[in-house]
Amino acid sequence: MRQAFRRFWPLVKGDRRWLAVICVCVVLAALGETAAILLFSELTDHALRTGSVAAFWHPAGEWLAVTVLGAIIGYLGNSLAVWTAERFVMRLRARVFGHLQDLPPDFFARHRLGDLVERLTGDVAVIEQLVLTGVVGTISALFSVVFYAAAALWLCWQLALATFCLAPLFWLAARRFSGRIKRVARAERAADGAITSVLEESLGNIVLTQAYNRKRAEERRLRREARAWLRASVTGARLTELYQQIVQVVETLCVLAVIGLGAWQIAQHRLTIGQLLAFAAFLGYLYPPIQSLGNLGLTLQAATAGAERLLEILDTEPAVSDPPHPVNPRRVHGTVTLTDVGFRYPGAACDALRGISFEARPGELVLVTGPSGAGKSTFAKLLLRFYDPDTGTVRLDGVPLDALPLGFLRRHVALLPQQTLILHDTIAENIGCGRPGASRAEIVEAARDADAHDFVTALPDGYDTLIDPHTARLSGGQLQRIAIARAMLRDARVLVLDEPTAGLDAVAARRVIGPLRRLMAGRTTIMITHDLQLAPDADRILVLDGGRLVEHGGHAELLGRRSVYAELHSARQEAPA
Ligand SMILES: Nc1ncnc2c1ncn2[C@@H]1O[C@H](COP(=O)(O)OP(=O)(O)OP(=O)(O)O)[C@@H](O)[C@H]1O
Numbered sequence: 001m002r003q004a005f006r007r008f009w010p011l012v013k014g015d016r017r018w019l020a021v022i023c024v025c026v027v028l029a030a031l032g033e034t035a036a037i038l039l040f041s042e043l044t045d046h047a048l049r050t051g052s053v054a055a056f057w058h059p060a061g062e063w064l065a066v067t068v069l070g071a072i073i074g075y076l077g078n079s080l081a082v083w084t085a086e087r088f089v090m091r092l093r094a095r096v097f098g099h100l101q102d103l104p105p106d107f108f109a110r111h112r113l114g115d116l117v118e119r120l121t122g123d124v125a126v127i128e129q130l131v132l133t134g135v136v137g138t139i140s141a142l143f144s145v146v147f148y149a150a151a152a153l154w155l156c157w158q159l160a161l162a163t164f165c166l167a168p169l170f171w172l173a174a175r176r177f178s179g180r181i182k183r184v185a186r187a188e189r190a191a192d193g194a195i196t197s198v199l200e201e202s203l204g205n206i207v208l209t210q211a212y213n214r215k216r217a218e219e220r221r222l223r224r225e226a227r228a229w230l231r232a233s234v235t236g237a238r239l240t241e242l243y244q245q246i247v248q249v250v251e252t253l254c255v256l257a258v259i260g261l262g263a264w265q266i267a268q269h270r271l272t273i274g275q276l277l278a279f280a281a282f283l284g285y286l287y288p289p290i291q292s293l294g295n296l297g298l299t300l301q302a303a304t305a306g307a308e309r310l311l312e313i314l315d316t317e318p319a320v321s322d323p324p325h326p327v328n329p330r331r332v333h334g335t336v337t338l339t340d341v342g343f344r345y346p347g348a349a350c351d352a353l354r355g356i357s358f359e360a361r362p363g364e365l366v367l368v369t370g371p372s373g374a375g376k377s378t379f380a381k382l383l384l385r386f387y388d389p390d391t392g393t394v395r396l397d398g399v400p401l402d403a404l405p406l407g408f409l410r411r412h413v414a415l416l417p418q419q420t421l422i423l424h425d426t427i428a429e430n431i432g433c434g435r436p437g438a439s440r441a442e443i444v445e446a447a448r449d450a451d452a453h454d455f456v457t458a459l460p461d462g463y464d465t466l467i468d469p470h471t472a473r474l475s476g477g478q479l480q481r482i483a484i485a486r487a488m489l490r491d492a493r494v495l496v497l498d499e500p501t502a503g504l505d506a507v508a509a510r511r512v513i514g515p516l517r518r519l520m521a522g523r524t525t526i527m528i529t530h531d532l533q534l535a536p537d538a539d540r541i542l543v544l545d546g547g548r549l550v551e552h553g554g555h556a557e558l559l560g561r562r563s564v565y566a567e568l569h570s571a572r573q574e575a576p577a
Pocket residue numbers: 105106109345346348351352370371372373374375376377378379
C-alpha cells in the first residue's frame with residue numbers, strides 16, 4: 001500500500017494546495033459540528049429543563065449560524081474534493097495509457113485486451129480512493145476524533161475516559177476484516193477484467209461468432225467469468241455487511257455503557273441531563289470517525305488491489321526508448337542496412353531471426369518472402385524498431401536505429417501492416433492521419449493516387465463518411481487503398497509493407513497493385529509477402545527460412561536455379577489452379 005501511495009502521490013502534484021484547502025474545510029466542518037453539539041447541551045439545560053423561551057433564542061441563533069456556515073464549508077470542501085479526485089483519475093489514466101502505448105507487441109499478446117481496458121477504467125477509479133479517502137479521509141477523521149474527544153473530556157472526563165477505553169473495539173473489528181476484504185477485492189477486479197475481455201472478444205468477432213454458431217459457447221464463456229465475479233462480489237458484500245453489523249452491536253454496547261455510567265453521574269450531581277444528552281450525541285459523532293480510521297485500512301486494501309494491477313503495467317519496461325543523445329539527420333535518403341542481425345522474442349525458446357545481413361539502397365524494392373513462421377513479420381518489427389536486435393545492427397542511412405529519435409524514425413519509415421488500421425472517424429480523417437495538418441486537397445490527391453477517390457465519392461457522405469474499425473462499411477480491398485492513400489500522404493522515404501495483398505481475392509489484389517506501384521515509386525520499399533505478383537518488379541528478393549536468410553537475388557536469377565524461391569513460386573502458381 002505504501003508503495004502504491006508513493007508511486008501515485010506525485011500525480012496529485014498540481015493539486016496539493018487544493019488538497020490543503022479541502023483539509024481546512026473538513027477541519028472547520030468538524031469544529032462546527034462540535035460547537036453545534038455544545039450549543040445543543042446549553043439549549044437543553046437552560047431552555048428545555050427550565051421551560052424558558054427567553055433562554056432559547058440566543059443558543060438557537062448561534063446553532064443555526066454554525067449549521068449554515070458548516071453547510072457552506074461542507075459543500076465547498078466536498079465539491080472541491082470530487083473535482084480534485086476526478087482530476088487525479090484523469091491524470092492517472094493518461095499516464096498509464098501513455099505508458100501502455102510504448103509497450104512492445106508481445107506485451108499485448110500476453111494480456112487480454114478487455115482486461116487492459118478494465119485496468120484503465122475500473123482499477124483507475126478504485127485508486128482514486130487511495131488519494132481521497134487516504135489523505136482527506138484520514139485528516140478529517142483524525143481532527144474529528146480530536147475535537148469530539150476534547151469536547152467529551154470537557155463535558156465529563158470520567159465518562160470520556162470510559163468511552164475511550166471502548167473505542168479500540170472498532171479498530172480491532174476493522175483489522176480482523178481487512179486482509180479478507182483485500183483478497184476478495186482483488187478477485188473481483190480480476191473477474192471484472194475477464195468479463196470485459198470476453199465481451200470485447202465476442203463482440204469484436206461477431207461475424208465469426210455468428211458464422212460458426214458460437215453463440216452458446218460465447219454465452220457459456222461469459223457465464224463462467226460472471227460466476228467468478230458473482231462469487232467474489234457476493235463474498236465482498238457479505239464481509240462488508242458482517243463487519244457493519246458487528247460494528248453496530250459494538251456501538252450499542254458503548255452507548256449503553258455510557259448511559260449507565262451517565263445515570264450514576266447524574267445521581268451523584270456531577271452531570272446534568274443536557275450534558276449527558278450532548279455526550280450521547282458526541283458518541284454518535286465520535287465513533288464514526290474512529291470507525292472510518294479502522295475502515296480506512298479496508299478501503300485502502302481494495303484500492304491497493306487495483307493499484308497492483310496498474311503498477312504491473314507501469315513496471316513493464318518499453319522494449320525500446322528514445323536515445324539519450326539522439327542523432328538528428330537533416331534528411332533521409334532511404335538506405336536500410338542490416339548487419340548480422342539476430343533476435344529472439346522475450347521468453348521464446350529459439351531465435352526468430354539469425355545472422356541476417358543485407359542492404360536496400362534508396363528507391364529499391366526488396367521483396368521478403370519465405371514459408372510461414374520464417375520470421376518475416378519479425379523482420380518488419382525490427383525495421384520500425386518495435387524491438388532492438390539482440391545481435392547486429394539495423395541502420396538507416398548508416399545511422400543505427402537506436403541512435404535516432406523514435407518519432408523521427410517512424411516519420412521516415414512508414415509501415416503498412418497486414419491489418420488496416422481504421423480509426424472511428426471520417427474517411428478524410430482516416431487518410432489525413434498519415435500527415436497531421438494535411439489539407440483536404442492533399443487528402444483527395446492521395447486518394448486519387450491510391451485509386452480510392454471513386455469509391456469514396458460514391459458514398460453518400462463522400463470523404464465525410466464515418467467509418468468504424470468494426471463496422472467499416474468498406475471491403476478489404478477498399479480499406480487497403482485507404483491505407484495506401486494514408487501512406488502516400490505520409491511521404492516517408494522508406495516503406496515497410498507487411499503482406500499488402502493478404503486477405504484480398506485475386507481481383508481485389510490486382511486492384512491494389514497499381515496504387516502500390518505508385519506508392520513505391522522513388523521510395524525504398526521492403527515488402528513482406530507470399531504473393532509473388534510483384535516479384536518481377538523487385539530489385540532483390542530475400543528468402544527467409546527458420547529465421548535465416550537462405551537465398552537472395554533477382555526474380556529471374558532465383559527462378560533459374562533450383563531454389564527454395566523457385567519452389568515457393570511454383571506452389572503459388574499452382575494454388576489458383
Ligand atoms: N510475440 C512472440 N513471442 C514469441 N515468439 C514469437 C512471437 N511472435 C512470433 N514469434 C515466433 O517467431 C517466429 C517468426 O514469426 P513471424 O511472425 O516473424 O513469422 P512470419 O514469417 O511473419 O510468419 P507468417 O508468414 O505466418 O506471418 C515464429 O516461430 C513465431 O512463432
